[in-house]
Amino acid sequence: MARYPTLHPDHPLPDVDEPIGRPFWEHCRNHELRIQQSRSSGRFVFPPRPHYAGDFEWVRVSGRGRILSFVIVRPPFLPAFQARVPFPIAVVELDEGPRLVGQVLDCAIDDVRCGMSVEVVFEDLTEQVTLPQWRPVRP
């Protein structure tokens, strides 16, 4: 897998070829956040489920949400994240309901708060892997 030169060789990466989650990662690669929605109930589900387990459609969501909780990862930590520590990881509840974890970027670690409004920002780790991350919504 081609990697961007700044990426540590041991950095954990998602299995983007796994069939259940593959569409999610494909959309991320295009810098689009899409989540499965049940056509009949309107409910969004995450993590992804197999297409045959419901009447799901990959729907583009607002990319906005709020921080439900977060942790500041302090060193010592894995070498793969050496350039980032200390860094905040949050559980973000999307406006549409589902919850995703991701780093809070463009924000001093002392300024991260529960309830903070955030929006998605895409970070390309390799040619195949793009992670949705989060940054504060600034008025």
Add this chain to the structure above:
Amino acid sequence: MPATVRLNDRAAIVGIGQLPFSKDIGRPIGDTAVEAVLRALEDAGLKPSDVDGTVKFQMEDTQECAIARRAGVDNLRFFCEVKYGGGPNCAVVGHAAAAITLGLASVVVCWRARNRAARTSRPWAQERGVVHDDKMWHLPWGLIRPVDLIAMWGRYHMERYGTTREQLAEVAIAFRKHAMRNPAAMMQKPLSLDDYLGSRMIGDPLCLYDCSLESDGAIACVVTSAERARDLRHRPAYVHAYAQGTGPNQVHLANYNTSDFSTSARYCAEELWRRSDLQPKDIQCAQIYDAFTPLVILGLEEYGLCEAGAGGRFVAGGTLGPGGKLPTNTSGGSLSEAYVHGMNLVSEGVRQIHGTSTSQVPDCKAVLVTGAAAVSTSALVLRGD
């Protein structure tokens, strides 16, 4: 719906055995597991040839046939293992009780041998490259260490209910006090609030003393029928009720998907109390899975020992310590005795019923034991005559 088979008090834990906890036991788990099993059988007054069943932790990389062979067991007619790290500490006993109640086995041994004190033995530190299944949804962002995964619940609780670091410290300090009465516990030095507040942050808001120990250890217990238990050496620790639970949309270790940010324990608790004649108000002593302090506060709430959201206030003032209103993790628990995936919580629950704890609750007849709550979990109510 088929009629439910009630397991209540049909089987009992009749013996426990353990090896000294240490930072380097110097022996493989396929060896220490055998010795723990033999010690538990000796404690019960039973022989290896009496054993015909095993239930083990899936995460333990041993084979039950090899453990049985080395221990001198003739034939296993029931064996299984339960997955999810420290989630199954109570399920292993529950499955044993179920097998005995159904007549699938008559004497079942359960154990956990775990060598995790060495830095090189920590699974999270080995994570690299492409990750699969549930891990794919949190590891790539750096949410990897158990402390960080659990800190999410800690922060949420602090934010929503006003729980403080001083209240988390109460948990750690209470368990240290129990440990200091228990010669087998790894931690024997006093722990003060200043020590706690002065320690380094790891997964902020959690600090060093919010984290359990890393230990080498091996603990086993023996389960048999209530009838047979009455003829043995100890006052039987009846398996009064047992339950397992995942909760909805469970993601292993990172299940932040419940509407109220509760853990799998809430769902396990509902099932446990439905199956139990004893209820939270009857519990005299608790053994709550304590890989990290927030899990204790959440566990007390989710198992109904205090009101939802009130766990921080409940533990303040020494509630969980020696002589407190609800002595909890009375051997020192995972925070101060040893971290053996909660098998020491089971064995300490049994000691409370046997009357042999070093922090003995007088005339203890009702103990709650719980498993790791951030994962698919399990719980037990142990009852004494």
